Amino acid sequence: MLYTDQFVVELIKQGYTHLCVVPCSFAKNLINASINYQDKLEYLPCASEAVACSIAAGLSMSGKKPIVIVQSSGLTNMGSCITSLLNPYEILFPIIVSWRTYTEGDSEIQHRHLSTKLPSLIEAYGYKSIILNKNQIEVAISQIDSCSKEKFICLLEENTFSDVSLYKENRLDLSRFQKRSIFLKELNKSHKDTQALIIGTTGNTAREMHHYMPSTNNFYMAGNMGGALSVGLGAAMAGKKVVVCGGDAEFVMHLGGLTTSGRYRNLKLAYIIFDNESNKSTGGQNTYQDHLNYLDIARASGIPNIYEISTIDEFRIYLEETQDLEEISVARVKCSYDSMSPRPSMGDIIDSKRIFLSDS
Numbered sequence: 001m002l003y004t005d006q007f008v009v010e011l012i013k014q015g016y017t018h019l020c021v022v023p024c025s026f027a028k029n030l031i032n033a034s035i036n037y038q039d040k041l042e043y044l045p046c047a048s049e050a051v052a053c054s055i056a057a058g059l060s061m062s063g064k065k066p067i068v069i070v071q072s073s074g075l076t077n078m079g080s081c082i083t084s085l086l087n088p089y090e091i092l093f094p095i096i097v098s099w100r101t102y103t104e105g106d107s108e109i110q111h112r113h114l115s116t117k118l119p120s121l122i123e124a125y126g127y128k129s130i131i132l133n134k135n136q137i138e139v140a141i142s143q144i145d146s147c148s149k150e151k152f153i154c155l156l157e158e159n160t161f162s163d164v165s166l167y168k169e170n171r172l173d174l175s176r177f178q179k180r181s182i183f184l185k186e187l188n189k190s191h192k193d194t195q196a197l198i199i200g201t202t203g204n205t206a207r208e209m210h211h212y213m214p215s216t217n218n219f220y221m222a223g224n225m226g227g228a229l230s231v232g233l234g235a236a237m238a239g240k241k242v243v244v245c246g247g248d249a250e251f252v253m254h255l256g257g258l259t260t261s262g263r264y265r266n267l268k269l270a271y272i273i274f275d276n277e278s279n280k281s282t283g284g285q286n287t288y289q290d291h292l293n294y295l296d297i298a299r300a301s302g303i304p305n306i307y308e309i310s311t312i313d314e315f316r317i318y319l320e321e322t323q324d325l326e327e328i329s330v331a332r333v334k335c336s337y338d339s340m341s342p343r344p345s346m347g348d349i350i351d352s353k354r355i356f357l358s359d360s
């Protein structure tokens, strides 16, 4: 295992300037150390992997030394940037991709395909993959350095880095907000015995829905981060009444889903952004999105009904008011989170697709 703090100090010594990151739980310790050292090596939390790659390209062409850190599913989001920007312009910088694994029967079905195909995807992009050395920092650093000279992408395996906790000043205090599970239980009450289709976004939101919303018609979208609203838009256009449960990191990943939705106001589509200010699913890293006004963005995208919620009483009023609404709405619910989110089984995740075929 690599000693994480020493690894980051070594990156600073080698002159690296920026880490462009979309979090992954496999890279949690490296990301925590990067956040802790951000005064020396700028930590750049990015809305999507495509954004991370483009920012790094801009930095690199301007003489800086960025590194991109993403997870395997995020490498697909970077495809256009890699093939149509990095390749033709010969822009080289280190890209570290956490290699998500899969064992048969595992519920993390979103990682099944790339768990074996990742090296061939990398090859199709015109790169070779190298597995980041887990034992010797000098070797690992020289592998990272080699990515600026040749077309290599570094694969990060689980347990490569030693444990690192965020410094106190980098930890979020969400104690003044109610947990997301409290709101989900309320949603379960208000939507049980209805035909509404409830779509849960990638990560802990869908998992918690499985646990706290046993009486509703739920679709658990394990992967495709950022796509929940667009899936909901499709279902609503097919005539369904839909509630989409999203998150603050998920909201920004494919923001175009919101701008597209705004064009179609007369649909029974409610989008609830559970804003816990963090990527809870990948270790609780701050999303650093204080600068965003989620509801102003929704309004400016053409969404006619907007709700700001931070208590369970406000949530109950919102649920009552929107019960028979036949227009798109967006609600932002300020919340904290439960420390544990039990996973649904693989069968429950895959079977949840049949909800789309039931009458509504």
Ligand SMILES: Cc1ncc(C[n+]2csc(CCOP(=O)(O)OP(=O)(O)O)c2C)c(N)n1
Residues within 6 Å of the ligand: 022, 023, 024, 071, 073, 074, 077, 201, 202, 203, 204, 205, 223, 224, 225, 246, 247, 248, 249, 250, 251, 276, 278, 279, 280, 281, 282
């Ligand atoms: C394309 C892609 N990039 C990164 C991830 C890893 N990932 C899974 S959930 C998640 C964070 C989601 O954050 P948010 O939507 O705020 O919900 P929360 O985790 O707080 O429940 C991330 C980064 C992913 N699944 N897919």
